[in-house]
Amino acid sequence: MAAAEEPGVAAVERALSLLAAWREGEAALSLAELAARTGLYKSTILRLLASLERFRCVQRRPDGQWALGPMLFRWGMLYQRGLRLDAILPPALRRLADESGESATFWVREGGQRLCLFRADSPRAVRDHLLPGELLPLEQGAGGRVLLAFAAGPPPPGTDPVVVTLGERDPDMAALAAPVFGGGGALAGALALSGPRARLAPLAEALKPALAAAAAALTRRLGGDLG
Amino acid sequence: MAAAEEPGVAAVERALSLLAAWREGEAALSLAELAARTGLYKSTILRLLASLERFRCVQRRPDGQWALGPMLFRWGMLYQRGLRLDAILPPALRRLADESGESATFWVREGGQRLCLFRADSPRAVRDHLLPGELLPLEQGAGGRVLLAFAAGPPPPGTDPVVVTLGERDPDMAALAAPVFGGGGALAGALALSGPRARLAPLAEALKPALAAAAAALTRRLGGDLG
DNA sequence: CCTGATGTTCTGCGCAACAGAACGGCGTTC
DNA sequence: GAACGCCGTTCTGTTGCGCAGAACATCAGG
Numbered sequence: 302m303a304a305a306e307e308p309g310v311a312a313v314e315r316a317l318s319l320l321a322a323w324r325e326g327e328a329a330l331s332l333a334e335l336a337a338r339t340g341l342y343k344s345t346i347l348r349l350l351a352s353l354e355r356f357r358c359v360q361r362r363p364d365g366q367w368a369l370g371p372m373l374f375r376w377g378m379l380y381q382r383g384l385r386l387d388a389i390l391p392p393a394l395r396r397l398a399d400e401s402g403e404s405a406t407f408w409v410r411e412g413g414q415r416l417c418l419f420r421a422d423s424p425r426a427v428r429d430h431l432l433p434g435e436l437l438p439l440e441q442g443a444g445g446r447v448l449l450a451f452a453a454g455p456p457p458p459g460t461d462p463v464v465v466t467l468g469e470r471d472p473d474m475a476a477l478a479a480p481v482f483g484g485g486g487a488l489a490g491a492l493a494l495s496g497p498r499a500r501l502a503p504l505a506e507a508l509k510p511a512l513a514a515a516a517a518a519l520t521r522r523l524g525g526d527l528g
Numbered sequence: 529m530a531a532a533e534e535p536g537v538a539a540v541e542r543a544l545s546l547l548a549a550w551r552e553g554e555a556a557l558s559l560a561e562l563a564a565r566t567g568l569y570k571s572t573i574l575r576l577l578a579s580l581e582r583f584r585c586v587q588r589r590p591d592g593q594w595a596l597g598p599m600l601f602r603w604g605m606l607y608q609r610g611l612r613l614d615a616i617l618p619p620a621l622r623r624l625a626d627e628s629g630e631s632a633t634f635w636v637r638e639g640g641q642r643l644c645l646f647r648a649d650s651p652r653a654v655r656d657h658l659l660p661g662e663l664l665p666l667e668q669g670a671g672g673r674v675l676l677a678f679a680a681g682p683p684p685p686g687t688d689p690v691v692v693t694l695g696e697r698d699p700d701m702a703a704l705a706a707p708v709f710g711g712g713g714a715l716a717g718a719l720a721l722s723g724p725r726a727r728l729a730p731l732a733e734a735l736k737p738a739l740a741a742a743a744a745a746l747t748r749r750l751g752g753d754l755g
Numbered sequence: 756c757c758t759g760a761t762g763t764t765c766t767g768c769g770c771a772a773c774a775g776a777a778c779g780g781c782g783t784t785c
Numbered sequence: 786g787a788a789c790g791c792c793g794t795t796c797t798g799t800t801g802c803g804c805a806g807a808a809c810a811t812c813a814g815g
Binding site: 538539 | 763
């Protein structure tokens with residue numbers, strides 16, 4: 302990375318591109334696969350992995366394959382808890398999922414995407430499949446639309462804060478979402494319910510008040526109604 | 529890092545030492561604080577942060593302070609789910625915590641330490657405080673002792689698999705733990721109950737069968753009884 | 756207004772890190 | 786058993802990357 306270009310450290314970016322090679326559901330990757338996915342030379346990868354391993358960001362398995370390491374989990378938890386939502390959100394999401402019968406998710410905005418920060422799956426066997434840590438576009442789905450629509454703060458009183466979308470991200474799914482505000486009226490995230498379209502679409506209007514109430518309760522707990 | 533020393537990439541290790549600067553409960557750190565904690569020059573830190581920011585491992589706040597970034601959360605979740613325990617453990621821990629009244633934790637061994645991978649807090653207000661992502665020594669506490677004692681695989685039938693410790697890690701706490709085995713009889717982790725010593729110590733013997741049964745049920749679900 | 760602390764920018768120089776070849780091991784096929 | 790292809794490991798000459806650290810700008814507090 303020439304000084305005339307964007308600042309940074311090329312070796313660090315090579316190491317991070319390695320970490321970015323893992324995908325959902327992959328426990329371990331071989332050296333050859335890492336080379337194929339990153340375009341880096343195997344000797345370069347081995348040197349980078351040595352440092353990542355020393356800091357416990359990757360670990361080498363007995364069969365020679367490489368897995369992500371525990372320090373990423375630790376830092377990921379520090380990130381999540383640094384948002385100061387971990388004490389409040391999991392029980393609130395669990396309650397909402399149990400009472401509504403659908404999956405409850407809390408989305409936060411990260412740049413041009415939304416990140417699934419907390420999740421309580423529906424008690425039902427048929428439900429949408431979504432995992433904490435997943436990053437999705439803002440433009441699709443109720444959660445993303447709420448993060449866009451309410452970025453500037455709380456709407457005027459009397460405005461319906463709940464957004465409903467049918468089949469935007471997946472044709473068979475539906476979702477509702479409402480904004481949650483934190484201190485100073487800043488948007489903290491979007492509280493969403495989601496599930497199969499056939500089951501959720503007929504119930505969407507009926508679920509709006511409960512979702513709006515749950516989001517408002519979270520807003521109050523976060524001090525978002527004081528701004 | 530001279531070639532004669534351990535292999536690796538010094539710039540990468542500097543960047544990782546930056547990420548390691550954050551501690552529990554710290555949402556953001558200033559440049560000066562990062563310099564104080566790592567001993568790196570501020571110009572060096574800024575270059576490293578530029579790369580970390582580009583890969584979304586840190587983010588700069590409007591006030592100029594630096595926070596850990598969402599990609600760490602994503603990779604942390606990939607690490608956790610790569611262990612293939614996420615579908616099974618959270619509900620099992622919740623059940624165990626609700627039935628026993630104490631906090632339930634799943635520990636995995638990472639090198640010479642144990643990592644809190646999943647956690648269900650006790651429903652009671654007075655409980656020990658422990659968070660996913662925390663790393664603790666193996667030599668202290670029931671969870672750690674189990675990871676040491678059963679590293680070689682399942683014990684002979686008839687052996688009591690539950691370890692009880694009183695006040696080892698914290699004088700006011702007590703814990704019980706039992707091993708959980710995965711495919712091929714390999715130790716997957718330790719299932720633990722923990723809480724205030726005054727409350728848990730009198731109940732420890734009575735809780736052993738339930739904990740052993742829960743651990744055995746997890747072992748069966750993971751195929752650990754087939755090896 | 757002054758001071759101290761913090762954050763930002765710049766650059767010469769040294770060596771860190773890379774590219775990529777060569778090699779060994781292993782599994783598969785004939 | 787030999788040959789082949791793929792994977793992982795080791796080595797090294799060269800160069801441009803990345804650092805140290807000084808200088809500077811900004812800001813908050815007294």
